[in-house]
Amino acid sequence: MFRNNDISDGGRAVLVVPPTDDVVTLADAKQMLGISGTEQDVLIQAAIYAAVDNLDAASGWLGRALRSQTWELQLRSFDDRRAKIAPFANPLAIPLPYPPLLSMVSVKYYDVSGVDQTLAFGAGYRVLGLGAPLERQAIAPVYNSAWPVARADDASVRIRFICGYDENQNVMPRQLKSAVCLAVRELLPLLQRDQMLFEDRVEGVGSKRYQSNPEFAAVTRKAIAGLLTNLSVY
Template sequence: MLNYQLVTPPAIEPVTLIQAKAQLRVVFSNDDDLISASITAAREMCEQLLNRAIYNQTYVLSLDQFNYGDWRSTVPMDRRNPLRFSSLWDSMALRLPMPRLVSVTSITYLDVNGTQQTLDPSTYNVDNTSEPARIVPSINLTWPTTDYYIPGSVRVTFVAGSYGDGVTVDTCPQLIKQAILLLVSHFYFNRTAVTTEKLSTIPLGVDALLTPYKFYWWM
């Protein structure tokens, strides 16, 4: 199970307050704060269902150690030989959750003396075209040794967002925005955890809208 947490949320939501109020057919401002909170909750729920960050946001992934691969004591002389080193390359990769990766901010670790160190970006390569994104040591290098006795001794800080920052770039599919609006409507008109009314799933509802964009994690 991956151990990661959100550090900085997105600067903007995929759905505006005006759009949500139009969906709800609300013309007064008394419930603006409630609706805004519902938009954020709906977006967060969609991201969990998608296993994907919608707009750019910062996460920290915590690991107990690096992935050292099959031959930890051997520094490969030439990892460009795909027949010989492709399996090693893959086994050493650090995989990042919540695609798509925008950038890696830093990789820090506790060395054998318990001192925090920051990896030089030149010592690793980032594959941000794959999902999940992968980070591997540069040619002729391997991951440094960490303090095994301290859980979470390796931390990767990264920015992820599949559809831009929402301000200068917004490529969020309309299907995802519509799913958020459906959830906002549900939250607004169903304000308790239990109801005596008979409820049913809307055909072609939230799950159907999100399915084309879901990321299925594998390890």
């Protein structure tokens, strides 16, 4: 499965292996939302998928990989993406999208003769910021060296990597799961009618009852944004 995505600070990211792990399980979401029955399980699961897709990596606004997934950053040359993006001051650093980085797969390029070359980790490049799950990561040449010259063409440089949260190296921040559950709560107004009912009454005319309280929805969205403020990449 491949998905193309032009990213804001240069290059194109291609999804090679999509995520399969859950950000929030159905059981965990129901527990956090105080739901014990099973009659709404299909709707709750659909709401979880929608909430995660609204945040995760290329399809979401957070700019962060929530689950383990493999991407390939494609550049025309090693000079394509040398923007000074915090926290990197190294002018040769190539920031990687969708933190946090779990591991590098390969760094390949076509040289000026069109021969496909592979850079070795530790000899041809190094990783900056690995092990900092709340920050971005980058690759750079080893100390006191420079990037090789690549043929100037689309996808001459291909940087493949695995990113996302797991249970060992990059443990997912609690507020991410909380935000997903809040989003699910907003998508399922029928589950707790006492908090979601809203009545518009005109004296002498009548009233109309809505199943989704707009004030409650606004508070929910604000709470989600507050939870994720320090996690937004772009």
